[in-house]
Amino acid sequence: MFQVRIHGRGGQGVVTAAEILSIAAFIDGRHAQAFPSFGSERTGAPVVAFCRIDDKEIRVREPISEPDALIVQDPTLLHQVDLFNGLAPDAYILINSARTFDELGLGELCDRFPRERLIALPATDLAREHLGRPIPNAVLVGGFAAMSGRISLESVAKAIREKFPGKLGDGNIAAATAAFELVQRQIQEPTHA
Amino acid sequence: MLEQKEGSQAVADAVALCRPEVVCAYPISPQTHIVEALSDKVRTGELAPCEYVSVESEFAAMSVAIGASAAGARTYTATASQGLLYMCEALYNASGLGLPVVMTLANRAIGAPINIWNDHSDSMSQRDSGWIQLYAETNQEALDLHIQAYRLAEELSLPVMVCMDGFILTHAYERVDVPTQDQVDAFLPSYSPRQMLDPGDPVTIGAMVGPEAFFEVRYLMHAKQMLALDLVPEIAADFKDAFGRDSGGLLRTYRTEDAETVVVALGSVLGTIEDVVDELREQGVKIGVVGIKCFRPYPLDEVRDALGHARRVVVVEKSFAVGVGGIVGQNVRLALSGGGPTVYDVVAGLGGRPITKRSLHALLADALADRLERQTFLDLKADIVEREVQRLQENRLSGPHAENMLRDLGIVAARPH
Numbered sequence: 001m002f003q004v005r006i007h008g009r010g011g012q013g014v015v016t017a018a019e020i021l022s023i024a025a026f027i028d029g030r031h032a033q034a035f036p037s038f039g040s041e042r043t044g045a046p047v048v049a050f051c052r053i054d055d056k057e058i059r060v061r062e063p064i065s066e067p068d069a070l071i072v073q074d075p076t077l078l079h080q081v082d083l084f085n086g087l088a089p090d091a092y093i094l095i096n097s098a099r100t101f102d103e104l105g106l107g108e109l110c111d112r113f114p115r116e117r118l119i120a121l122p123a124t125d126l127a128r129e130h131l132g133r134p135i136p137n138a139v140l141v142g143g144f145a146a147m148s149g150r151i152s153l154e155s156v157a158k159a160i161r162e163k164f165p166g167k168l169g170d171g172n173i174a175a176a177t178a179a180f181e182l183v184q185r186q187i188q189e190p191t192h193a
Numbered sequence: 194m195l196e197q198k199e200g201s202q203a204v205a206d207a208v209a210l211c212r213p214e215v216v217c218a219y220p221i222s223p224q225t226h227i228v229e230a231l232s233d234k235v236r237t238g239e240l241a242p243c244e245y246v247s248v249e250s251e252f253a254a255m256s257v258a259i260g261a262s263a264a265g266a267r268t269y270t271a272t273a274s275q276g277l278l279y280m281c282e283a284l285y286n287a288s289g290l291g292l293p294v295v296m297t298l299a300n301r302a303i304g305a306p307i308n309i310w311n312d313h314s315d316s317m318s319q320r321d322s323g324w325i326q327l328y329a330e331t332n333q334e335a336l337d338l339h340i341q342a343y344r345l346a347e348e349l350s351l352p353v354m355v356c357m358d359g360f361i362l363t364h365a366y367e368r369v370d371v372p373t374q375d376q377v378d379a380f381l382p383s384y385s386p387r388q389m390l391d392p393g394d395p396v397t398i399g400a401m402v403g404p405e406a407f408f409e410v411r412y413l414m415h416a417k418q419m420l421a422l423d424l425v426p427e428i429a430a431d432f433k434d435a436f437g438r439d440s441g442g443l444l445r446t447y448r449t450e451d452a453e454t455v456v457v458a459l460g461s462v463l464g465t466i467e468d469v470v471d472e473l474r475e476q477g478v479k480i481g482v483v484g485i486k487c488f489r490p491y492p493l494d495e496v497r498d499a500l501g502h503a504r505r506v507v508v509v510e511k512s513f514a515v516g517v518g519g520i521v522g523q524n525v526r527l528a529l530s531g532g533g534p535t536v537y538d539v540v541a542g543l544g545g546r547p548i549t550k551r552s553l554h555a556l557l558a559d560a561l562a563d564r565l566e567r568q569t570f571l572d573l574k575a576d577i578v579e580r581e582v583q584r585l586q587e588n589r590l591s592g593p594h595a596e597n598m599l600r601d602l603g604i605v606a607a608r609p610h
Contacts, residue, residue, distance in 0.1 A: 022367070034366040036364055060465045061464055062465055062548065065549070
């Protein structure tokens with residue numbers, strides 16, 4: 001089982017990101033379970049969503065406390081919420097930021113986790129560029145696909161299309177594809193992480 | 194067709210496939226997505242002929258459901274929590290009149306304190322309302338149970354409540370197999386009412402009944418519900434023939450063959466418990482699970498047969514009767530009266546507190562060592578309770594409990610006045 005925890009703020013599509021991830025995994029023929037942290041959601045309030053991916057039926061229903069991957073949609077949460085709690089020692093961390101881990105004050109993570117699994121991705125910028133709106137969720141799922149290799153870009157695109165028909169889907173797919181390519185390049189040159 | 198979708202959408206699909214002619218509902222979390230999806234299906238014509246009635250309250254929702262059902266329409270509604278309490282009086286009328294309304298209950302805690310998260314306090318509060326109560330373990334089962342529920346309701350002319358865990362199921366995306374319209378049509382005949390309001394042939398439904406026959410009408414309600422103990426497994430077997438899936442039934446056993454310890458639960462927590470049981474089995478522990486799928490009518494004999502051979506039974510339930518203890522636990526003891534296993538009652542997950550594998554492992558380790566109290570509260574923060582009790586003793590005007598406790602937890606920063 002592979003477990004992903006996504007942190008962001010109300011209005012950034014955190015729950016939708018987990019849902020897209022689960023749809024992409026389903027299209028890839030896997031079992032997947034996505035669910036929100038069930039708060040009384042308000043715009044701007046910290047929100048958490050979860051996604052589990054496995055090759056067999058997923059029965060467990062508790063929130064994910066020991067994720068294999070962490071996606072942070074809003075870097076302003078970094079020093080407010082204990083985001084890195086319970087992370088597996090070989091976890092993937094994807095942060096929405098144009099800055100490096102060191103610049104974000106997260107240099108110590110580089111000692112704790114495999115360097116090539118720590119990615120900072122300017123997802124909001126990519127969303128603005130391709131979508132015209134600063135909504136980073138689908139972009140980050142594209143980045144996650146490249147970072148983890150757990151889901152295919154093709155399935156991510158289909159999943160985005162399922163959630164966002166029409167122009168909104170086109171923009172999100174373009175942004176997710178750009179993110180995928182950017183992350184692939186970063187992995188090949190890990191010094192940029 | 195296999196689809197990855199939200200539990201609420203899957204239930205809306207199932208309900209639409211059952212071709213209800215009237216859907217009346219008042220939105221309340223966590224049921225909202227279900228009725229929103231159904232109102233969309235009516236608006237777009239995907240579900241037709243059907244009238245969607247936006248009512249002004251849950252009391253009106255159940256009242257409209259009663260009227261529509263009495264007029265001979267297949268009727269659907271959904272609610273949760275305080276909404277169920279608000280329709281309580283009408284609930285008893287629907288069952289007393291023998292009207293086959295099907296309702297989804299997206300299980301949620303009851304206030305005060307107000308809380309939108311999942312537990313079973315709402316459905317358990319109406320367990321004796323005369324409604325049949327079915328509990329879904331997964332979104333697939335929630336979908337399947339709605340199709341079975343209409344057949345059950347209409348064969349017995351009794352209302353059925355399909356209970357599914359709010360948020361945990363209603364808001365979870367997972368794989369579901371959505372049947373075709375042809376499959377559902379073949380399984381579920383069109384509604385043929387036992388009684389009907391028809392201006393061409395006027396009758397009265399719901400007249401006052403005095404001591405001369407009230408007793409008999411009430412008795413018949415019981416007798417009809419007890420018929421469901423035969424009908425529920427029959428319908429589940431038919432469903433398996435038609436759709437190829439095990440869904441519903443009275444109860445489901447998991448690895449109980451040689452089990453000395455059996456965990457009993459209802460709803461979505463069964464999945465987490467089954468994972469824990471698999472891990473304990475790997476360590477050689479003889480342990481199994483019984484999931485009660487139909488809580489009303491209560492399958493007394495089946496529960497006895499499933500548990501009688503065990504040494505100990507651990508009931509994990511998301512509700513309790515204040516002043517007594519666990520509700521499911523009481524019912525399990527009833528089935529085992531006259532000897533048999535020790536029954537431990539564990540109240541867990543109230544108001545959305547997650548029931549984790551870690552906590553279940555610790556709980557079951559205590560149970561296996563026979564060092565569990567007969568009534569326990571899983572992951573209760575006893576220190577917070579003790580501090581509030583101390584305040585009560587020290588200060589006459591000790592203030593509101595909930596706010597005091599939140600302050601102790603550092604969640605409410607404000608000081609008392």
